[in-house]
Amino acid sequence: MSETLSSFIHAVEGFSEAIGKERNLKLHFAIGSFVLLISYVLELTANELLWLIFAVFSVIGMELLNTLVESIMDLYEIKPHPTVKFVKDVAAGIVLWYSLFAVVVGVIVLGRAMFGWSQSVGKLIALIFVLLFPTVSLIWRVVSSWRKRR
Numbered sequence: 388m389s390e391t392l393s394s395f396i397h398a399v400e401g402f403s404e405a406i407g408k409e410r411n412l413k414l415h416f417a418i419g420s421f422v423l424l425i426s427y428v429l430e431l432t433a434n435e436l437l438w439l440i441f442a443v444f445s446v447i448g449m450e451l452l453n454t455l456v457e458s459i460m461d462l463y464e465i466k467p468h469p470t471v472k473f474v475k476d477v478a479a480g481i482v483l484w485y486s487l488f489a490v491v492v493g494v495i496v497l498g499r500a501m502f503g504w505s506q507s508v509g510k511l512i513a514l515i516f517v518l519l520f521p522t523v524s525l526i527w528r529v530v531s532s533w534r535k536r537r
């Protein structure tokens with residue numbers, strides 16, 4: 388067997404193991420397939436289609452990365468550990484962030500094609516996401532430190 392073919396088989400093995408293990412990965416595949424199937428019946432420009440595909444592949448790629456990080460961390464320390472918690476939480480945050488990106492792309496592309504929405508809707512949602520995260524984390528930190536002091 389050629390080296391390229393065996394690398395490909397290993398990659399497929401990794402993929403199928405990750406899909407079997409991770410419920411979220413199955414969910415992202417299901418949503419991604421649904422969105423791409425819908426794109427067949429909509430009038431999309433080549434650019435819009437490329438953004439949809441980019442969003443779907445990005446979320447699945449980041450979910451695979453998250454699975455990888457979780458497995459490495461479990462190998463490193465299975466018992467509760469603050470660094471493991473931090474690393475796993477940040478890895479989950481990456482998936483969430485890319486999922487929000489996919490939502491924005493979906494709103495802009497599918498919103499226009501299905502409901503005739505203007506770009507302002509997508510722009511507003513993107514702005515809310517970008518503003519929301521630092522704001523919520525700031526409030527969270529203030530409330531946590533206030534509770535600790537009491």
Ligand SMILES: Nc1ncnc2c1ncn2[C@@H]1O[C@H](COP(=O)(O)OP(=O)(O)OP(=O)(O)O)[C@@H](O)[C@H]1O
Nearest residue numbers: 411453457464465466467468469471472475476479
């Ligand atoms: N060893 C650990 N020490 C501290 N916290 C941990 C540890 N393992 C898991 N956690 C916490 O539990 C959360 C879920 O981790 P877990 O490994 O169970 O992933 P999961 O349930 O498969 O998550 P996901 O839905 O992101 O795939 C982590 O984000 C982290 O906050």
